[in-house]
Amino acid sequence: MNPLPTQPEAGASRPVPGSVSGAAGLASVNLLEFDLDGLAAFCEGLGEKRFRATQLFRWIHKSGAADFTQMTDLARSLRDKLAGRACITAMPVLSEQASSDGTIKWLFDVGGGNAVETVFIPDDERGTLCISSQAGCAVGCRFCSTGHQGFSRNLITGEIVAQLWFAEHHLRQRLNLPEGTRAITNVVMMGMGEPLQNYNALVPALRVMLDDHGYGLSRRRVTVSTSGVVPMIDRLRADCPVALAVSLHAPTDALRDDLVPLNRKYPLHELLAACRRYLEAAPRDFITFEYCMLDGVNDSDEQARDLLRLVGAGASHNDPQRVSCKFNLIPFNPFPASGLKRSPNERVTAFARVLQDGGLVATVRKTRGDDIDAACGQLAGEVQDRTHAHTRMTRAPVQVHRSGSAVANTIKAGRAGAQETHG
Ligand code: SAH
Numbered sequence: 001m002n003p004l005p006t007q008p009e010a011g012a013s014r015p016v017p018g019s020v021s022g023a024a025g026l027a028s029v030n031l032l033e034f035d036l037d038g039l040a041a042f043c044e045g046l047g048e049k050r051f052r053a054t055q056l057f058r059w060i061h062k063s064g065a066a067d068f069t070q071m072t073d074l075a076r077s078l079r080d081k082l083a084g085r086a087c088i089t090a091m092p093v094l095s096e097q098a099s100s101d102g103t104i105k106w107l108f109d110v111g112g113g114n115a116v117e118t119v120f121i122p123d124d125e126r127g128t129l130c131i132s133s134q135a136g137c138a139v140g141c142r143f144c145s146t147g148h149q150g151f152s153r154n155l156i157t158g159e160i161v162a163q164l165w166f167a168e169h170h171l172r173q174r175l176n177l178p179e180g181t182r183a184i185t186n187v188v189m190m191g192m193g194e195p196l197q198n199y200n201a202l203v204p205a206l207r208v209m210l211d212d213h214g215y216g217l218s219r220r221r222v223t224v225s226t227s228g229v230v231p232m233i234d235r236l237r238a239d240c241p242v243a244l245a246v247s248l249h250a251p252t253d254a255l256r257d258d259l260v261p262l263n264r265k266y267p268l269h270e271l272l273a274a275c276r277r278y279l280e281a282a283p284r285d286f287i288t289f290e291y292c293m294l295d296g297v298n299d300s301d302e303q304a305r306d307l308l309r310l311v312g313a314g315a316s317h318n319d320p321q322r323v324s325c326k327f328n329l330i331p332f333n334p335f336p337a338s339g340l341k342r343s344p345n346e347r348v349t350a351f352a353r354v355l356q357d358g359g360l361v362a363t364v365r366k367t368r369g370d371d372i373d374a375a376c377g378q379l380a381g382e383v384q385d386r387t388h389a390h391t392r393m394t395r396a397p398v399q400v401h402r403s404g405s406a407v408a409n410t411i412k413a414g415r416a417g418a419q420e421t422h423g
């Protein structure tokens with residue numbers, strides 16, 4: 001395991017703008033930890049009314065203020081109280097890398113030898129921020145470099161929100177955006193970690209993103225991507241029904257058990273049932289199924305046809321087997337320890353065509369930022385692994401073969417790698 005870099009990369013690091021700490025170095029509450037209700041409760045504890053919390057929340061998230069003295073419409077007495085007890089601060093930036101395609105990746109120090117990555121991906125009309133939810137990940141998917149690094153800890157709400165707060169306000173300045181223009185129009189929880197294994201910290205962070213006094217993103221512009229934590233999919237539907245992406249990667253349990261070990265706990269029929277329930281209240285929504293294209297493992301025409309059957313493609317709208325969905329095929333981004341290869345482009349196109357001919361929307365994800373290792377599955381940060389992932393995952397390499405019904409080597413070592421971190 002590499003230690004955290006002590007020196008930021010040359011010319012790449014910059015301090016978090018205007019971060020402050022509490023008076024006299026006393027431990028102070030980081031206000032990025034709160035959604036609006038949480039901030040209102042905090043302010044109530046200071047004897048302040050809710051509308052003051054709303055003002056404060058707007059200063060923090062709409063204006064990017066980090067210094068209470070800037071908040072000129074708050075009473076001096078409140079500003080003094082806050083300065084003694086609270087701070088607004090993001091994690092230190094260890095490095096920043098910019099890709100030739102405009103993608104920017106930051107590495108944030110979250111302490112204890114751990115660092116997480118956040119990626120900004122600009123596209124014509126959009127600015128998408130890919131946010132991390134954990135230092136590492138306990139799910140241990142075969143094809144994911146975060147999974148290979150193992151798991152250290154959940155991020156707290158303030159650390160999830162800080163990635164957006166920092167990126168939005170930093171980019172507004174850097175790109176010299178006109179007043180009132182947003183740098184970030186979409187958020188995807190597709191960085192390091194399994195967001196639904198850090199549910200309690202995730203939900204308040206999502207609320208900050210959606211709040212009109214915060215970032216005001218519509219729920220369709222905030223996507224939670226999950227490897228399939230079924231009970232938490234149900235809770236998300238009830239608590240904060242943002243767009244849902246499900247990392248599918250295989251049409252059968254035998255193959256998915258190996259690629260995404262969490263499948264042994266929540267097999268495909270349970271996962272698809274949870275997807276259907278997720279859409280019940282919002283019939284115009286759809287699930288995005290992510291599918292990482294692995295050469296000779298999950299990319300045959302027959303496997304594409306199995307997928308069509310799995311999601312009930314072509315069935316009528318009220319057929320109980322049908323899941324309203326789109327497929328997003330992700331060309332595998334290789335890393336040495338995986339032992340896997342990217343499917344050739346023509347295979348990806350042919351696979352997409354089978355899905356399209358079966359009546360589904362299937363797109364191929366553009367690879368962005370791969371010159372700075374910022375593409376899907378390349379985010380690795382620094383993780384002080386507590387799960388021995390590396391040893392576990394090198395023990396049972398995936399078997400790659402060409403037959404349509406290929407089943408990768410199913411790990412016989414019980415449920416290792418399927419542990420969960422939420423309560
Ligand atoms: N843990 C969540 C979100 C983070 S991963 C999840 O698994 O959904 C975000 C996406 O990147 C997932 O769809 C994941 O399967 C995909 N991914 C992981 N490793 C990859 C790799 N090496 N190449 C391409 N996509 C990868």
Ligand code: SF4
Nearest residue numbers: 137139141144147227
């Ligand atoms: Fe974790 Fe997602 Fe990577 Fe799987 S793909 S190891 S769930 S981050």
